[in-house]
Structure formats: C-alpha cells, structure tokens
Amino acid sequence: MPSSTVLMALLAMTAVAYLLGRRRSVATGRGVRVHSLPGYHGSYVAIWCALPALVLFCLWQLAEPGFIRSQVLATLPQAMLDLPEAELGLVYNDIRNLVEGNIVSGEPTDEILAAASHYMSLQRISDLGVALVVLLVGLTALGWALRRVEPGFRARNKVELTTRMLLMAASTVAIFTTIGIFLSVLFEALRFFQQVSPLEFLFGLSWSPQTAIRPDQVGSSGAFGAVPLFAGTLLISGIAMSVAVPVGLMSAIYLSEYANSRVRSFAKPMLEVLAGIPTVVYGYFAALTVAPLLRGFGEGLGLSVSSESALGAGLVMGIMIIPFVSSLSDDVIKAVPHELRDGSYGLGATRSETIRLVVLPAALPGIVGGILLAASRAIGETMIVVMAAGLAANLTVNPLEAVTTVTVQIVTLLIGDQEFDSAKTLAAFALGLLLFLTTLVLNIVALRVVRRYREQYE
Amino acid sequence: MSSHAQDVKERVARGIARRYRHERNFRLAGLGAVLLGMAFHTFFFFTLVGNGYTAFLQTHFLLDVELTAASIDPDGERDAQTLGRADYQGLIRDALRARFPEVENRSDLRELFALVSPGAGFELRNQVLASPELVGETLRQWFVADDDVDMLIKGHIDRAAEESQRRISDRQLAWIEQLEADGSVGRQFNHRFFTAGDSRDPEMAGIWSAVVGSFLMLLVTLALSFPLGVATAIYLEEFAPKNRWTDLIEVNINNLAAVPSIVFGLLGLALFINIFGLPRSAPVVGGLVLTLMTLPVVIIAARAALMSVPPSIREAALGVGASRMQTIFHHVIPLAVPGMLTGTIIGMARALGESAPLLMIGMVAFIVDVPESPLDPATALPVQVYLWADSPERAFVERTSAAILVLLAFLLLMNAAAILLRKRFERRW
Numbered sequence: 030m031p032s033s034t035v036l037m038a039l040l041a042m043t044a045v046a047y048l049l050g051r052r053r054s055v056a057t058g059r060g061v062r063v064h065s066l067p068g069y070h071g072s073y074v075a076i077w078c079a080l081p082a083l084v085l086f087c088l089w090q091l092a093e094p095g096f097i098r099s100q101v102l103a104t105l106p107q108a109m110l111d112l113p114e115a116e117l118g119l120v121y122n123d124i125r126n127l128v129e130g131n132i133v134s135g136e137p138t139d140e141i142l143a144a145a146s147h148y149m150s151l152q153r154i155s156d157l158g159v160a161l162v163v164l165l166v167g168l169t170a171l172g173w174a175l176r177r178v179e180p181g182f183r184a185r186n187k188v189e190l191t192t193r194m195l196l197m198a199a200s201t202v203a204i205f206t207t208i209g210i211f212l213s214v215l216f217e218a219l220r221f222f223q224q225v226s227p228l229e230f231l232f233g234l235s236w237s238p239q240t241a242i243r244p245d246q247v248g249s250s251g252a253f254g255a256v257p258l259f260a261g262t263l264l265i266s267g268i269a270m271s272v273a274v275p276v277g278l279m280s281a282i283y284l285s286e287y288a289n290s291r292v293r294s295f296a297k298p299m300l301e302v303l304a305g306i307p308t309v310v311y312g313y314f315a316a317l318t319v320a321p322l323l324r325g326f327g328e329g330l331g332l333s334v335s336s337e338s339a340l341g342a343g344l345v346m347g348i349m350i351i352p353f354v355s356s357l358s359d360d361v362i363k364a365v366p367h368e369l370r371d372g373s374y375g376l377g378a379t380r381s382e383t384i385r386l387v388v389l390p391a392a393l394p395g396i397v398g399g400i401l402l403a404a405s406r407a408i409g410e411t412m413i414v415v416m417a418a419g420l421a422a423n424l425t426v427n428p429l430e431a432v433t434t435v436t437v438q439i440v441t442l443l444i445g446d447q448e449f450d451s452a453k454t455l456a457a458f459a460l461g462l463l464l465f466l467t468t469l470v471l472n473i474v475a476l477r478v479v480r481r482y483r484e485q486y487e
Numbered sequence: 488m489s490s491h492a493q494d495v496k497e498r499v500a501r502g503i504a505r506r507y508r509h510e511r512n513f514r515l516a517g518l519g520a521v522l523l524g525m526a527f528h529t530f531f532f533f534t535l536v537g538n539g540y541t542a543f544l545q546t547h548f549l550l551d552v553e554l555t556a557a558s559i560d561p562d563g564e565r566d567a568q569t570l571g572r573a574d575y576q577g578l579i580r581d582a583l584r585a586r587f588p589e590v591e592n593r594s595d596l597r598e599l600f601a602l603v604s605p606g607a608g609f610e611l612r613n614q615v616l617a618s619p620e621l622v623g624e625t626l627r628q629w630f631v632a633d634d635d636v637d638m639l640i641k642g643h644i645d646r647a648a649e650e651s652q653r654r655i656s657d658r659q660l661a662w663i664e665q666l667e668a669d670g671s672v673g674r675q676f677n678h679r680f681f682t683a684g685d686s687r688d689p690e691m692a693g694i695w696s697a698v699v700g701s702f703l704m705l706l707v708t709l710a711l712s713f714p715l716g717v718a719t720a721i722y723l724e725e726f727a728p729k730n731r732w733t734d735l736i737e738v739n740i741n742n743l744a745a746v747p748s749i750v751f752g753l754l755g756l757a758l759f760i761n762i763f764g765l766p767r768s769a770p771v772v773g774g775l776v777l778t779l780m781t782l783p784v785v786i787i788a789a790r791a792a793l794m795s796v797p798p799s800i801r802e803a804a805l806g807v808g809a810s811r812m813q814t815i816f817h818h819v820i821p822l823a824v825p826g827m828l829t830g831t832i833i834g835m836a837r838a839l840g841e842s843a844p845l846l847m848i849g850m851v852a853f854i855v856d857v858p859e860s861p862l863d864p865a866t867a868l869p870v871q872v873y874l875w876a877d878s879p880e881r882a883f884v885e886r887t888s889a890a891i892l893v894l895l896a897f898l899l900l901m902n903a904a905a906i907l908l909r910k911r912f913e914r915r916w
Contacts, residue, residue, distance in 0.1 A: 094764060189812040193726060199718035200727070203739045203786070206779045210750055213757035276520045283517025302902050303528060305833070307840025309869040310535075310891050313876045317884065318534045348527045355524070379506050381513035402745055409747020411843035412869075416876060436749050440846055443756065461753040465746065472745040476738065 035086065035160045039167055043079040046171045050074030053178045065185040073184040076191055077174035082167035089159045097155065101148045106140055124148055214465055217458030224452045225253045230459060232256060236422035236433075238442060238453045253456055255463070257422035261339065261432030265414060266407035268343025268428055269350055273407075274400055276347075277354030284355070285362045286384055297359070303352040312416030315345035320417060327429065337419035337431040346413050354403050361395030362388060364483065394482040401475035405468040411436040435460050535895075539888025545677035545690060546637040547629035548603060548666060552582040554615065556623040565619045575615070576608030579630060586671075587662060598659050604631045606691035629675055634689040634882035636663060640672060643881055654881075680889065684855040685871065689882035692875075694890050696857045700770055700850070700865030701839060707774025707861055708781060708838050713831050715778070716785030720827075723786075724793040725815050744783035751780050752847025760848060767849035771861040776844045781834035788830015792823035825912035829905045836901040840894065842869035868894050 051071035054063065101124060102110065102117070109120060120141070127145040178184070222230070233254015284296050320341040327334030334340070365388050373383040389396070419431030420441060442457040556563065559573040580600050584590070590599050607630040615621055635654045638644045644653045646660060655663070666672045683693030719740075727733040755776035759765045765772050796819050804814040845851070850866050851874060858865035866874070872894065875887040 185810065189810060192812060193722075196718045196722035196726065199715050200722040200736055202715055202719065202779075202782065203736055203743055206743060206754075206782070207739050209758055210746070210754045213754050213762075214750070217757060276524050279517050279520030280524050283514070283521050287514055287517055288521075298902075298906055301833075302899065305836055305840065305898060305902060307842065307869050307894060307898070309840070309842045309872050309876075310895070311531075313872060313887060313891060314531055314534065316876060317538075317887075318531075348524075348531070351524045351527070379510040381510045382506065384513070405745055406747075409749065411747065411749045411846075412873065415843075415846075416873065436747070436843070439749055439753070440843070443847055444851060458753060458757070461750055465750050468745065468747055468750075469742060472742045473738070475745075476741050 031156070032086075032090065032159070035163055038160075038164060039079060039082055039086075042164070042167050042171065043075045046078035046175075047071040047075040049171070049175055050178055053175060054184075057178065058180045061180045063180040064183050065188075069184040069188050070178045070182070072188045073182075074171060074174040074178065076188065078167050078171040080191075081170050082163045085166055086159065086163045089155075089162070093155055093159075097148060097151050100151055101144050104140075104144050104147050109140065128152070210465060214458050214462045217455050218462040221452060221455035221459040224455070229253060230255055234424060236438070238438070238456050251452060253452065255435075255460065257424040258433060258435045258438055258460070260424055260426070261418070261422070262408055262434040262436075264339050264426060264428065264432055265343045265346065265418060265434055266404060266410075268340060269346035269407045269410075270400070270404055272344060272347025273350035273354050273403060277351045277403075278358050278396065280351070281355045281358035281362060282384060282389075285359050286380065286388070297356075300352045300356045300359075304356060306349070308349065308410060308412040309416070311345050311349045312412040312414075315341055315413055315417035319345050332429060334429045335419070335431040337417065338429050339418065339432045340428040342414050342417040343428065345417065346407055346410055349410070349413065350403050350407060353406065354399060357399030357402065358392075358396055361392045361399060361479075361482070364395065365391045392482075394478050394485075398475040398477075398479035398482065401471050401478070405471040405475070408471075409436065409464060409468050411440060415440050435464050439464070535888050535891055538885055539892045541641050542680060542885040542889035543677050544674040545679070546632040546640040547673055547675045548632055549627070549671040549673065550579065550582040550586065550603075550630050552578050552611065552626045552628075552630070553585075554578065554622050554624055554626055559615065559622050560619075565622070567616060567619075570616055570619060570622070571612065573612070573615075574608075575611040576605065579603055579607055579611065586666075595658060598656055599662060602633055602636055602659060602662065604633050604688060604690045606686070606688055607631050629673060631679070631690050632672075634880060637690060638881050639663065640674070641885075643885075680886070684857060685853055685866070685874070686855065689878075689880050689886055692883075692886060694868065694871060694893060696854050697866050697868045697871035697890075698893075699857050700773075700854065701867040701869075703770035703858060703861045703865060704773040704777060704867055705835055705839060707771055708777040709831070709835060711774070711778040712781045712785050712834065713827075716782050716831070716834075717789050717827055719782075719786045720789030720793060721815065721820070724790050725811075725819070740783045740786055743779075744787065747843075748780060748841055749843045749847065751776050752844030754779070755844060755848045766862060766864075768852045768864040768866075769862050770850075770858065770865045770867075772848050773845050773850055773865075773867065774861065776848060777838040777841060780841065780844070781838045784834035784837060785827075785831050788833065789823070789827040792826025792830065793819060795826065796822045822914070825908055829909045832901050832905040832908070836898050836905075839901070840869055840898060842867065842873055845870050846873070868897075 048071065050073060051067045053074075054065075054067040054070035058067070098121060102121065105120070110117070112120070124141055124145050125148070127141065128148050230253050233252060234256050235252040235254045236257050237252045284293055288296065320336050320338065323338060323341050323344075324334045324336055369387050369391055370383055373387040378386065414434045414437050418437055419433050420437065421431060422433050422438075423430055425432060439457045439460050442453055442460075555578070558578065559575075560566075560569055562569065580603075583599055583603065584596070587599060590596055610631070611626075632640075635644065636659075639646065639653075639655050639660070640663075644655055646653075650657050663672065679691060680693045682695050683691060684696035686692040723733060723736065727736075755772055759772045759775055760767055765775075800818055800822065801814050804818045805811070809817065845867055850870055852864055852866060853874075854864060854866045856863075868890065872887055872890050875883045875890060
C-alpha cells in the first residue's frame with residue numbers, strides 16, 4: 030500500500046472517530062450535565078485516533094531507508110562490502126535504480142539482481158507492515174478514547190491543551206530552521222577545513238577552486254584564499270549602498286515630510302510592489318542593458334570597462350535596494366513623534382532645518398538599522414551578481430573591472446556538481462557559513478538598534 | 488531705531504533668504520531623489536517591455552504542404568503508429584522545394600530548408616495524428632519559421648549588413664524577400680510561448696512547464712507555510728509568556744526574514760537532498776525551502792493582524808464564559824483572517840520570484856515535459872528566466888523579457904489581490 034493510501038485511510042478513520050465521539054457524547058449525556066460540548070468529545074477521540082498513528086508513521090518513514098539499506102547490503106558478498114564508502118553507495122544506487130525500473134549503469138550482476146529482489150520484498154513487507162501497524166494503532170487508540178467519553182469527562186481541556194501544544198510546536202520551527210542552517214553549513218564547512226586550513230581560507234589572496242581530476246595535472250592544486258571574494262563582495266555592495274542610501278533616504282524624507290497624503294497613499298504600495306520585483310529580473314537588466322550601456326559610455330570616454338564590471342552589478346543592485354531603504358526609512362521617520370517637529374517649528378526653524386536638525390538625529394538609530402539591513406541584503410544578493418558580475422577572482426578596487434563575489438562562487442561551485450567530498454564543493458559551504466555569520470551579525474545588530482529606537486518613542 | 492537693531496534685522500533678513508534658499512534646495516533634492524528612483528525603474532520597465540513584447544508574435548510561412556498518402560500512410564490503414572513515423576519535416580521541405588523549384592544544389596537546399604523551424608514537422612505530425620482524415624489533402628497553413636528568420640523579420644538582424652556579419656545568408660534573404668513579396672510571411676500569435684516547455688530552438692520554447700513547476704512549488708509552500716505561520720503567530724501573540732525563550736523565537740524569526748536566500752538553498756541541499764534523500768530538481772524540495780523562507784513573512788503579517796483585533800472583542804467573549812481557546816478561535820481569528828491572507832499572498836509573491844535557492848537544489852535543469860506531481864523534475868519561472876538569459880541565441884533575449892513580463896504580471900496580480908483584500912476587509916476599530 031503506498032503511503033498516500035495509508036494517510037487517506039487514517040484521515041477517513043479520524044473523521045469516523047470524530048463522529049463516533051460526538052454521538053457517544055450526545056447519547057450518554059441525555060438529561061445529565063455534560064462538562065464539554067459534543068464537538069469536543071468528538072475532537073478528543075479524533076485526536077487520539079490520528080496523532081499517535083501519525084507520529085508512528087513518520088518515525089517509520091524516517092527509519093525505513095536506513096533499515097532496508099543495512100538489510101540489503103548484508104546480502105551482498107563480503108568483497109563488495111569491502112569497497113570504499115562512495116563505491117558502495119554507487120552499488121546501492123544501482124540496486125535501487127533496478128527496483129524503480131530506471132536505467133542502470135552497466136549490466137547488473139547476479140548478486141545485484143538478488144539484492145534488488147530482496148530489496149523489493151523488504152519494501153513490500155515494510156509497506157504492508159506500516160499500513161497494518163498504523164491503522165491498528167489508530168483503531169486501538171480510537172477505541173480507548175471512545176470509552177473515556179462520558180458526561181463528566183473534561184474533553185475540552187484536553188483538546189485545548191493539545192491545540193496549545195501544537196501551536197507551541199509550530200513556533201519552534203523558526204528555531205529549528207536557524208539551527209538547521211547553522212549545523213548543515215557548519216558540518217560541511219568543517220569537512221572543508223580538514224582539507225584546507227582555515228587560515229589559508231580566510232587570509233589567502235588567491236582563489237581558483239578548480240581541483241584537477243588527476244593529481245599529476247598541471248596547475249591542479251586549487252587555491253582557496255577567500256580574500257578576493259570578500260573584496261569583490263564589499264566593492265559591489267559598497268557601490269550599491271552608495272547609490273541606494275542617498276536616493277532611498279532622500280525619497281523617504283520627501284515622501285514622509287513634503288509629499289501630500291494623496292501622493293503618499295499611492296507611493297507606499299508602489300514601494301512595496303517595487304521591493305517585491307524578483308532579483309533575477311534585475312540581474313537580466315544588469316547583464317543585458319546596463320553592462321553594454323556602461324561599456325559604450327566608457328569607450329566614449331576612452332576607458333576600458335569590462336562587460337562584467339563591478340560598477341554595472343553594483344549600480345543595478347543599488348537600484349534594487351532603493352525601495353527597501355526608502356520603505357524602512359519612511360517607517361522610521363514617521364515614528365518620530367510630532368511634538369519634536371512642532372517644538373522645532375515653534376522656535377522658527379524651517380522645514381528642512383527641522384528635518385536635518387531634529388527629525389533625522391531622532392531617527393538616526395532606526396535609519397542606521399535600516400541601512401545595516403540593506404547592507405546585509407546587498408551582501409547576500411545572488412542573482413544580480415551571478416548574471417552580471419564576473420567569475421574570475423580579481424583582487425582590485427577598480428569598479429570598472431570584473432570582480433566576483435561570495436554568492437557567485439557558491440552558485441558556480443554547486444551547480445551541476447554532485448560530488449560531496451571534493452574540496453571544491455565543500456568550499457561552497459565554507460563560504461556559505463561565512464555569509465550566514467556575517468549577515469547574522471549585521472541583522473542582529475540592526476534589529477537590536479531598530480528595536481531599541483522603537484521602544485524609545487513608544 | 489538704533490543702528491544695532493537695524494543691524495540685527497538686516498542680518499536676520501539675510502539669514503532668512505539664505506535659509507529659504509536652503510529649504511528650497513533641500514526640497515528639490517528630495518524631489519530629485521524620488522524622481523531619480525522613479526526614472527530608474529521606468530527606464531527598467533521600458534527596456535523590458537521594449538525587448539519583450541515582440542516575443543508574443545512569431546514569424547510563420549504560409550506554405551502548401553501536400554500530405555501525400557503514399558509517403559505518410561503507404562498501407563492506407565490510418566494506423567496511429569504508421570502515421571507517427573512518417574517524415575513530416577520532409578513534406579514541409581517538399582513544399583519549400585515546390586515553391587522554389589530553381590534551387591537544386593545540395594548546400595543551397597540545406598539553406599532553404601533551414602528557413603523553417605525543425606519543430607514545424609513535429610507540429611504537423613501532431614496535427615495529422617489528431618485528425619487522420621487530412622492525409623491525402625493539401626494543407627495551406629502557416630508553418631513556424633526558424634528563429635534567425637524571425638529575428639530578421641523583427642528587424643534584429645540588419646538586412647544591409649555584410650553577409651558574414653549576419654546569421655542569414657544572401658540567398659536566404661532573397662528567398663525570404665520573395666516570400667514576403669507574395670504575402671507568405673506573416674506574424675502570428677505565439678501560442679507556443681504559453682503552451683510549450685523549454686526547447687533548444689527558441690521558436691519552439693515556451694514557459695508552460697516552468698509555470699506548472701512554479702505552481703506546484705507554490706502549492707507546497709502555501710500548504711505548509713500558511714498553517715505553520717498562522718499557528719506560530721497565534722502562539723506568540725496570544726499564549727506565549729514573555730520570557731527568554733519567546734524572545735529567542737522572536738529574534739530568530741526577525742533574523743530569518745533577513746538571511747540571504749542562497750543560504751536557505753544550502754540548507755535545502757544539505758538537509759532535504761543529502762540527508763533526507765528527497766529527489767533533486769523536485770518542486771517538493773523547492774517548496775520546502777521556500778516555506779522556510781516565507782514563514783517569517785507570514786508570521787510577522789499574521790501577528791500584526793492578530794494584534795489589530797481590539798481587546799474589547801476578547802474581553803466580551805471571555806465575559807460571556809468562553810474559554811481562552813474559544814475566544815481566540817471563534818472570535819479573534821475570524822477577524823484577523825483578511826490580514827493573515829494579505830501577508831500570505833505577499834509571502835507567496837516573494838516565493839514566486841525567488842530563484843537563488845532553487846539553483847542550489849538543482850532546479851536549473853532543462854525541462855521539456857510538464858511536471859505532473861511535486862516529485863517530478865521541474866523548473867520555475869524565474870529560473871527559466873535565468874536559463875534563457877544565459878542562452879546565446881538572439882531570439883532568447885526577447886523570450887527572456889517576455890517571460891519576465893509574465894512573471895511580473897503574476898506578481899502584480901498577487902500584490903493587487905493583497906492590496907484589494909486589505910482595502911476591502913480592513914476594519915478600523
């Protein structure tokens with residue numbers, strides 16, 4: 030039985046459980062004072078029917094592949110088991126492909142065929158077993174819970190407690206995501222640091238991750254010095270920020286302090302929509318429109334501008350961040366209390382003086398927080414640089430040359446590469462770890478600043 | 488009046504003029520910034536539309552193709568298998584040859600045949616398979632031209648350029664002009680763009696498989712992120728005690744909203760694909776990754792919606808004897824649903840446009856077939872844009888822009904829905 034059928038059956042059983050619980054509650058509660066509404070009794074029985082069975086089902090699904098693998102591998106001859114882990118994995122993949130009717134590499138041997146049929150029978154037993162066990166557990170729990178339904182039973186409290194527990198469990202997903210990100214990136218990064226020393230990675234000046242297939246190839250030893258990548262990332266983000274911050278901040282000031290309410294009511298949703306434009310769209314714009322424009326412009330001035338120049342990518346990234354900066358600053362400026370402005374006007378200050386000398390200093394922490402968030406976005410931005418920045422790791426501060434960034438390297442190292450123990454692939458995770466930590470620090474500082482600022486005026 | 492007072496007055500007057508000048512300049516700078524930002528984005532949209540709108544029309548040739556029974560169905564049984572095996576591209580070639588009988592030499596013929604797309608034969612085959620009664624008749628209809636011809640007709644290839652500088656030879660140009668002269672070249676609505684999957688031939692390439700991939704992914708994302716996000720918001724807003732633990736959860740959520748998307752891709756690769764063994768390139772993995780990404784957006788929006796329900800509602804419900812859970816589920820949540828939905832739609836719109844994490848989990852495959860389930864290999868609309876933007880053929884430039892226009896149309900639609908929902912159901916208490 031496929032797992033979807035089991036789940037559907039369980040769902041149907043749960044519905045029946047609800048109806049049974051409800052009916053029993055109505056039937057036993059005639060003429061007596063019942064603690065809970067019939068619906069709660071129904072829900073109570075339904076929860077008991079579904080929850081334990083579901084947990085069991087999930088555990089089974091998690092354990093099944095490992096168990097089958099160990100059982101199937103045990104039938105293979107010892108010579109095969111002595112193969113290195115990676116090759117054994119390939120053999121096992123062949124077996125699984127054979128079972129699923131996919132194309133197999135080479136002609137399968139008798140052992141493999143035997144293992145495949147063993148795999149199939151195990152799979153069948155497991156599928157049948159899980160169906161039986163899950164439905165049996167559901168049924169047993171249903172019967173037990175149904176027996177507890179009686180007028181004095183506090184079903185509502187139990188149901189509410191379960192709901193509350195489920196809500197709490199949902200709220201931990203965010204924590205698990207962060208832990209998951211950190212651990213998954215960390216483990217692969219640690220494997221990388223076993224092959225390449227962290228010092229070389231952090232302070233090395235040359236980056237060329239192409240490790241050779243044969244050790245005797247020329248120029249085969251990859252170099253994993255990440256400094257050119259950081260420099261490139263900083264250069265492009267710097268250009269982006271120097272476009273986005275003045276334009277975004279000034280437009281926010283204009284929109285919140287000068288523009289009339291009609292313009293404002295139009296501008297705010299507009300900014301939201303603009304902030305939601307996919308980055309791949311900006312990347313296309315950078316690569317196909319801005320880069321050739323800059324190149325032509327540079328030629329007119331007698332400068333040689335690379336077609337993948339940092340300037341092009343940075344400029345477009347800046348354009349992308351303008352709505353973001355503008356929207357954040359707008360919120361912050363609006364949160365400055367009106368009394369401050371009125372006081373300043375009362376002393377005879379002009380509007381611009383009020384803004385420059387009163388509003389902006391008061392809003393400064395919030396604005397700084399917003400700018401930090403924007404910077405974290407610029408550093409982590411991927412599609413624009415993948416499409417418009419270069420691949421060669423040049424260590425330069427000239428914005429007209431091509432540079433590469435951390436995110437570009439992560440993407441190029443991981444696209445199409447399946448090998449999970451080469452330093453080349455693992456390097457992507459080391460870069461990912463650095464990226465995650467950098468943005469984490471930026472975000473936490475920024476969020477803290479914004480929060481403290483908000484509390485100040487609440 | 489003493490001279491001192493006069494002096495002060497003068498200084499103030501001068502100061503005022505200067506201050507008003509500053510005021511004007513400052514205001515102009517602000518207006519300039521707004522206009523500059525708008526100019527950037529307007530320029531950006533104009534290039535997109537300018538590049539993209541031509542992709543919705545496609546150059547076709549009007550040809551008389553003889554569906555000779557002898558070559559398609561020699562035994563006359565109209566058997567689907569025999570019909571499927573016939574050489575339809577050859578029939579189209581015969582039609583071209585009949586149109587230009589003077590072309591004889593082999594290399595000239597090859598150039599002549601190159602005018603029609605290699606996909607035209609497949610389409611003719613499907614047409615005949617759908618209605619076998621066509622066999623034996625002469626079909627006069629539009630056949631799709633090769634992408635180079637299309638670019639020439641649309642003016643992206645300069646007819647006056649040196650022969651070696653363009654992808655259309657002088658002879659081909661002469662034939663095309665001959666066909667143009669008798670009205671056999673026309674632009675038809677490019678339905679393939681909306682109904683076909685990806686293809687190496689730009690004239691046959693479409694976005695449909697990517698659209699379906701995106702849709703399946705969003706379905707997974709919606710199914711997971713809405714309940715999870717709303718549940719989290721309810722817990723944090725209504726039940727959670729204010730302590731370190733909930734503080735940690737909050738910081739986490741806010742931070743996750745700002746973690747670069749590519750890092751989520753790394754998580755998806757390491758966790759869902761390498762550890763859980765889920766298939767690469769599958770919408771289900773993409774949906775899971777996007778769920779984790781959109782979750783903070785949904786949570787933050789749902790919390791704001793819950794917060795905006797006034798305490799009086801809660802107090803009234805509690806006052807007539809509802810339990811806390813009943814108060815929330817029967818009274819607070821129904822009032823907060825529009826706000827929650829708005830946030831979810833905005834989160835979905837963001838997920839729809841996301842591509843960097845999808846590159847990590849292998850959704851950059853060349854997908855021709857339309858995926859049928861969330862476990863089939865698929866690609867997504869923004870990734871399709873990325874793939875096409877990388878293709879060297881000139882014809883893919885307009886297709887990329889057109890795909891972007893479709894993507895933006897979807898996003899605009901979703902955002903408009905969100906704004907409408909907010910306007911329609913927002914209640915001021």
